[in-house]
Amino acid sequence: MDLLKYINGVLFIDDKRDDVEQLYQYFEKFNVPCMYINPIEYNGDINNSIGFARFVFLDLEYLPGTLNLTDVVSLLRDLSEKGMKNIVLIMWTLHDDYIEELKNLLDEKMKCEKPILIFNANKGEYVELSQEEYTSKLNKLFQDSIEEHPLIFKMLEWEKSANVATYKTFNDILAFSYNETDKKFNLSLTLSNMASQNIPSDKISSALEVANNMLTDRIKYETDNIEDTALEKREDTDLLRKLNYNLIFVNSGIKQLSPGNIYESQSLSSRIKEIINNIDVPDLADKCNSILIDMTPACSFAHSNNLILLNGVIVKDITEPERKKLKKAFESQVFLKDVYIDDEGQLSYLIIDCFGISTTKKEDIVNDPITCLKESYRLNLQQQFGNYLGRIGDNAYHK
Numbered sequence: 001m002d003l004l005k006y007i008n009g010v011l012f013i014d015d016k017r018d019d020v021e022q023l024y025q026y027f028e029k030f031n032v033p034c035m036y037i038n039p040i041e042y043n044g045d046i047n048n049s050i051g052f053a054r055f056v057f058l059d060l061e062y063l064p065g066t067l068n069l070t071d072v073v074s075l076l077r078d079l080s081e082k083g084m085k086n087i088v089l090i091m092w093t094l095h096d097d098y099i100e101e102l103k104n105l106l107d108e109k110m111k112c113e114k115p116i117l118i119f120n121a122n123k124g125e126y127v128e129l130s131q132e133e134y135t136s137k138l139n140k141l142f143q144d145s146i147e148e149h150p151l152i153f154k155m156l157e158w159e160k161s162a163n164v165a166t167y168k169t170f171n172d173i174l175a176f177s178y179n180e181t182d183k184k185f186n187l188s189l190t191l192s193n194m195a196s197q198n199i200p201s202d203k204i205s206s207a208l209e210v211a212n213n214m215l216t217d218r219i220k221y222e223t224d225n226i227e228d229t230a231l232e233k234r235e236d237t238d239l240l241r242k243l244n245y246n247l248i249f250v251n252s253g254i255k256q257l258s259p260g261n262i263y264e265s266q267s268l269s270s271r272i273k274e275i276i277n278n279i280d281v282p283d284l285a286d287k288c289n290s291i292l293i294d295m296t297p298a299c300s301f302a303h304s305n306n307l308i309l310l311n312g313v314i315v316k317d318i319t320e321p322e323r324k325k326l327k328k329a330f331e332s333q334v335f336l337k338d339v340y341i342d343d344e345g346q347l348s349y350l351i352i353d354c355f356g357i358s359t360t361k362k363e364d365i366v367n368d369p370i371t372c373l374k375e376s377y378r379l380n381l382q383q384q385f386g387n388y389l390g391r392i393g394d395n396a397y398h399k
Contacts, residue, residue: 003138006156008163009033009053011084013075014092015040019127020057026134039075046082052163053084054156056115059123060093060102069098073105080113088156089115090141092123116152117145150229157226165218172218173211199257199302241347244340248350250372257362258294259301260373262312265290269311269356276313279329281322289314293352293373295382307365310385311356315349316342323349333388336381352381354388 010027012020015038024034035053037046058076061067076089091099099120106114121141129137146153177190191207198206254261268276268290276285292309294301301307315326323339326349330337336352373381 003135003142004030004032005160006153007032007055008156008160009035009055011035011037011053011056011087013037013039013056014059016059019059019123022129022131023057023126023134026131029131039071042075044078044082046079046084054086054088054159055090056084056087057090057092057121060091060095060098067093067095067098069102069105072102073109076106076115077110077113080110085113087115088117088119090119090121092121092126094122094124096120117149119145151231154226154229158223161222161226162219165215165222168222169211169215169218172214197302201302205255238341241339241341244338245342248338248340248373248377250374254369254372256368257365258369258372259296259298260375260378261294261369262371262373263292263294263309263365263367264370265292265311268313269353271353271356272311272313272351275329279325281325284315284322287315287317289316291370292358295378295385297382305362307360307362309358309360310352310354311358312350312352315351317346318349319347323347326351336384352385354385 007027010024010032012024012034014020014036017036017038020036024036027034033052035047039059058072060069060072076087091102093099099118103118106118119141126134126137173190173194174187177185177187179186191204192202194210195201195203195206198209200206250260267273268285268288272290273285276288291312291314293312294307295310296304296306296308315322318326327337327339330351334354336354338350340348340350342348
């Protein structure tokens with residue numbers, strides 16, 4: 001077992017730096033980022049990078065002669081609020097009888113942000129170990145848990161692999177910047193050419209879009225080495241709909257102009273409005289947000305000033321019976337539809353009209369987008385849209 005493939009970063013919380021120094025150096029030797037906090041001196045100021053330390057070694061008895069679990073939980077809660085969530089907690093303690101009390105406190109005070117795994121390690125057995133002895137000692141500590149919670153460790157391995165992919169993608173980009181002929185380094189030239197296929201073509205944000213695509217490919221490559229594990233086949237409708245929200249929409253970094261952007265529209269299109277009004281649901285129109293979806297292909301977006309927009313509607317805060325009526329009313333293949341639960345816990349329905357096509361100029365878009373479709377989802381919709389629109393026959397005249 002290679003424990004290091006699961007560890008992306010380590011945080012040591014101990015009032016005595018000397019007690020963790022050897023273990024600190026052990027992880028650093030394997031290029032695992034390490035951080036240290038003296039809990040007595042902790043004032044709430046932490047480095048942003050601390051959130052990457054998924055494994056936390058915590059001295060429970062950092063106040064001389066006392067063991068105050070409330071203080072311990074308060075510290076972990078504060079770190080969690082600053083972004084350090086879902087940690088693997090390794091407790092330095094001889095007091096096994098405190099473990100259940102600590103777990104109960106964590107359940108009460110931290111709920112879903114509590115540590116995902118908790119280990120009890122005898123601090124005294126680690127302080128005097130040599131560098132060579134740490135590997136077998138740590139492997140022994142984690143062995144049973146890896147067998148008992150394989151999926152957690154698969155996700156930890158995925159996280160580590162994704163960070164390795166980021167490191168290697170950075171190296172890949174800089175490698176392009178070295179000219180083998182004159183041995184000169186020109187990162188500006190590399191980024192400029194990366195950005196040339198996107199809009200705006202003279203901004204680093206466009207180059208970073210290419211870097212993101214390179215990173216995605218690299219992550220796939222790095223994670224291919226993770227040993228496969230069979231999953232229990234279970235479906236949960238609410239969970240699937242929550243996942244849908246994250247698969248459909250971009251959660252951050254939305255640009256004013258970008259393929260997939262969704263803009264608020266002043267009123268429902270006549271086609272959608274007629275269908276909505278004929279559904280037997282009181283005040284359904286009040287839940288409808290009229291939208292325009294930018295379905296311009298990326299290549300056209302980069303080299304043309306014209307945008308292709310489709311009419312649509314987001315029906316928010318609906319009930320399950322209302323969803324079924326919406327699905328039946330918009331059952332025609334001319335409508336692209338998806339149901340999801342948004343970040344406010346509301347059941348919502350996205351409906352896009354393949355025949356509600358309009359075009360506009362980029363400079364005519366003055367309002368900020370309300371959200372944006374993720375690239376993979378947008379490409380799937382564009383394919384469906386193209387397949388429907390390009391069908392042989394006269395269906396357009398009879399719909």
